[in-house]
Amino acid sequence: MQFDFTDQIKQKTDKELTDIYINSRNYNPEFVRLAKEELLARNIVLENFAVQKQEAEQSVKEELKEGKDGNxxxxxxxxxxxxxxxxxxxxxxxxxxxxxxxxxxxxxxxxxxxxxxxxxxxxxxxxxxxxxxxxxx
Known part of the structure; x- marks a missing residue:
């Protein structure tokens, strides 16, 4: 079953969309793809957020290297x-x-x-x- 996120994406603000783009690991890949397309349709340059995206990915890698505590x-x-x-x-x-x-x-x-x-x-x-x-x- 495939969900159509198009309407949800169109209702998001530019800030919300850039957050989805930067922190893409926290979201459904289809949702991220649509957010990226919407940002491009709104003429927002994604390269401006490349450093932030890279820092977020590095932060996730550090968390994964450390591992989580067991309950x-x-x-x-x-x-x-x-x-x-x-x-x-x-x-x-x-x-x-x-x-x-x-x-x-x-x-x-x-x-x-x-x-x-x-x-x-x-x-x-x-x-x-x-x-x-x-x-x-």
């Missing part, structure tokens, strides 16, 4: 599942330690920061050991 409550609950020998705890540890994000440019980054990835590896190890203990007990 402490979920980490605690998953550790409890891992201690109980649950396969969900093992799976959660795998997700926290190995999840990656691929950018539109083809670059790949870990989804979580180093500390969360280490907790995920530990969670996975605890889960596997608990699971083996239950099986061989």
């Amino acid at each position: 402490p409550l979920y980490i605690f609950l998953c550790f409890m599942l891992a201690l109980l020998g649950g396969l969900l705890g093992i799976y959660a540890g795998y997700v926290y330690s190995q999840s990656k994000i691929k950018t539109d440019g083809g670059e790949t980054y870990y989804a979580y920061n180093k500390q969360t990835r280490q907790m995920g590896k530990l969670m996975m190890l605890v889960g596997v050991l608990a699971f083996l203990f239950i099986i061989f007990r």
Whole structure:
């Protein structure tokens, strides 16, 4: 199902359209394409915003390189599942330690920061050991 954003784009101000163009990662690609076309139709020179767009893209790359924090409550609950020998705890540890994000440019980054990835590896190890203990007990 394809949405037609044309009417929405035409109602946007120049400032809103330039924000969509500069921060294109936050929007639907079709929406960004239409915003760019509308800016050009309004005779707004996109090269004037090239530096801002590049800075926004660099900022996003820095955030992706750092990775995000894992939710402490979920980490605690998953550790409890891992201690109980649950396969969900093992799976959660795998997700926290190995999840990656691929950018539109083809670059790949870990989804979580180093500390969360280490907790995920530990969670996975605890889960596997608990699971083996239950099986061989």
